[in-house]
Amino acid sequence: MPRSGADGAEDVAHPLLRLEELSVHFVAEGRLLPAVRGIDLEVPAGGITCLVGESGCGKSLAARSILRLTPEDAVLGGRVLLRGEDLLALPERALRSIRGRRVGMIFQEPMTSLNPVVRVGVQTAEPLRLHLGMGRAESRREAVRLFGEVGIPSPESRYDEYPHQLSGGMRQRVMIAMALACGPELLLADEPTTALDATIQGQILRLIRARSRERGMAVLLITHDLGVVAEMADIVGVMYAGMLVERAPAREFFSRP
Numbered sequence: 001m002p003r004s005g006a007d008g009a010e011d012v013a014h015p016l017l018r019l020e021e022l023s024v025h026f027v028a029e030g031r032l033l034p035a036v037r038g039i040d041l042e043v044p045a046g047g048i049t050c051l052v053g054e055s056g057c058g059k060s061l062a063a064r065s066i067l068r069l070t071p072e073d074a075v076l077g078g079r080v081l082l083r084g085e086d087l088l089a090l091p092e093r094a095l096r097s098i099r100g101r102r103v104g105m106i107f108q109e110p111m112t113s114l115n116p117v118v119r120v121g122v123q124t125a126e127p128l129r130l131h132l133g134m135g136r137a138e139s140r141r142e143a144v145r146l147f148g149e150v151g152i153p154s155p156e157s158r159y160d161e162y163p164h165q166l167s168g169g170m171r172q173r174v175m176i177a178m179a180l181a182c183g184p185e186l187l188l189a190d191e192p193t194t195a196l197d198a199t200i201q202g203q204i205l206r207l208i209r210a211r212s213r214e215r216g217m218a219v220l221l222i223t224h225d226l227g228v229v230a231e232m233a234d235i236v237g238v239m240y241a242g243m244l245v246e247r248a249p250a251r252e253f254f255s256r257p
Contacts, residue, residue, distance in 0.1 A: 052222075
């Protein structure tokens, strides 16, 4: 069943993340072509906001824009406020300290997001050393623990493997472990369970929900699966042709779309 507050209303009085007129354009033949058009959206701390819509509608691009992980020819507009601080206005060096530490992201395609020549354990341990100051041995222990938490069997031996040695589902679980490693305030999850079987999918969704509820982590979850939306969402946004065309508490979204 969809989840919401005790009275069925959404709690967005103090959103951790606020998108204000977020837009993304691409330059082609001297013209600006819109890909994301004026999105206004709030994601509260401890809440799960699901973004749905057909392929190509701009969901993933909107999520990547939050951390400015867009192609070089993309032109971003509007504001992305994380606890009132506009991420689009920050210099790159300041933004690097936020990526992975305060904001984690699970990418849709792990094979193109993981470094193919670096062991997956080393990649997972890197943000722990960089952002949390852990030593090599401590970061390895924590990475192995995270691998076990996301359902990777024999996590100690998997630490030393390369991405090509893992299945698609395993690589996806590595990405999830990396995104959750530093205990971020905000998790951007782009189709996080697509490559996983039903049992592991349920485990990962329960883990994300528990982190959200117990630690106040805000979640922006992109998915095509309305079953996942019904199970996870507090708030649902629907995108079409680059625009946010509907937004409602989950219970209202399913009862009166």
